[in-house]
Amino acid sequence: MQCTEMAGMNPMEKKLAEYKCDTNDAICLKLVRFADELDDESTTFHPEYSHQLYGDDEVAFGYKGLQIQLYYTAGNLSTLFKVKYTAKVTETFDCVEPDNVEGKIREIIPAGCCCSSDDFMSLLEKEANFKPFGTLLHTYDVHNVAEGEDFTYQIHKVDVACPGFREYHERLQTFLMWFIETASFIDVDDDRWDFFLVFEKYNKDGETLFATVGYMTVYNYYVYPDRTRPRVSQMLILPPFQGEGHGARLLEAVHRFYCNLSKVQDITAEDPSENYVKLRDFVLAKLCQTLPSFSDEKLPLGFSEHMATEAREKFKVNKKHARRVYEILRLRVTDMSDKAKARDYRLEVKRRLFAPTKKNQREMAKMMKCLRPEELASHISQMDTTLQQEELEKSYQEVLTEYRRVIERLAQA
Structure with missing residues (x-):
């Protein structure tokens, strides 16, 4: 007080x-x-x-x-x-x-x-009797600088029918209330839910035990005529393990899991947070940089349908996210001290940023034919060109900051 x-x-x-x-x-x-x-x-x-x-x-x-x-x-x-x-x-x-x-x-x-x-x-x-649920998808090590040793982690795919998992999940999901601002509990009886969990292996009195690190829930939506679109619903790495890269490992493992399912169209997320978008940018850029269509030689040529198709087919990345990954990776190979190259890159990104505004302007132009004079004046004031340019430049600079952060992380990885 x-x-x-x-x-x-x-x-x-x-x-x-x-x-x-x-x-x-x-x-x-x-x-x-x-x-x-x-x-x-x-x-x-x-x-x-x-x-x-x-x-x-x-x-x-x-x-x-x-x-x-x-x-x-x-x-x-x-x-x-x-x-x-x-x-x-x-x-x-x-x-x-x-x-x-x-x-x-x-x-x-x-x-x-x-x-x-x-x-x-x-x-x-x-x-000591507790063992991770489900099927092991991936094992990885993380070096802990403070303790000077490596720790081993496992990522598992789990179905709700797995014995004991339903009760365990009821306990696990209580953490959502404390760390996700608009969290809600899900209906686990719906068999379209997939669960992915991260566990740490540790030693206690000579025995190997497992600690819960975090998890992700994914809902499989139907896509006509015979495909599905997995949508990430909830993702949480528990606070004692945050900042160690487990979120990126988990999201990458989930993408690789769905890559092997031919019926999966692409992967999306439900109301993604700012932190999740940053994480997704890094993971998708890390994956797509291995694709031939995203090679350093092809990136300066512009975004192509081949890029969108290859990203979707190989890693279940939708076109919107593939375009964002392209911009990140193109920035990485662009010499921004070269005025011509920097200008080309800036115009490429701004065209994408301005596209929704341009569409709105076309729709507004159609509407103006039916407007009364006072309504027309109001809409014209909203179309101030100078203000639009200032907002576009602000958005561009924000995007550059976000992209450079991803590029730094890619270099560290």
Whole structure:
């Protein structure tokens, strides 16, 4: 509570304000591998969002020192749920009710979670029995600079009918509420869903165990007459593993999986976030740079139907995304210090950026024949050429920044 807000309160309101807690801070998440991690604050992480449960202000009223513990065993995600606090509003004030913070959590976690640390420890001891679900698609290593060693990861394709997976998925999807702003749970009974999971292999007391790293859900839409279009619905790499390249590995593995299915038209994404678009740019550019039509010699010649066809047939990339990949890879081979080459590239990208505006202008020209004078004046003002050029240049510079970031990552890879 800021001082300016407190200043306008009467004494009672100030006292009650002390019982407000930021739910993003109060919710403590943990993926537990070893018993001593249970009380290790360094392994705790917090949500990015909690508004879907606790409102837009992400505040819980009625407690001091509120801590909502949601601890999971690293592999099977068996769950410990506790609510702790140092004081409750009802202990000081009559007729003031605290928020039902526990009830809100129970709306999203499946039944069967434990509330006792001892019970949770018993479940942790059974982690050796947990094995990844589904079919192994890909194995890869990541070098951890801080620890000076390589860690091994696996990507699996899973069907909901896999024994035990439905219950596991109910626990896994609770993370969506904390890290995807508009997340919702899916209907797993629909057999058009595909699930892809990432696991880390690690050693505990001489045994090989597996920890959950992240996952992706893909829905297979029907495309007339006999094809499908997989659409990425949800993708999440859990916070302890973010920044290590697992998202790119997962998306690439998913594209390679669908490449082997002749009935797949192309792969899309549902309402992609800005971060997902950046990830997709990198993965698709990495894949398409291996195609003959995207060779360094052919890129300066412009975008072609052959590029679109080869990207779709080889990696299930649709035409819109193939065009974006072409622009990224052409920028990589273009000497932007050469004014003529830089101009050619700029005009090529701007033509694509301006195309929707040009289409709108043609439609507006048709409409103008039917407009009253005051409506015509309004539409003409919207077509200011100078403003359009400024906006186009701004969009172009933003695109260049995005593309250069992808090119830097490609160089590192």
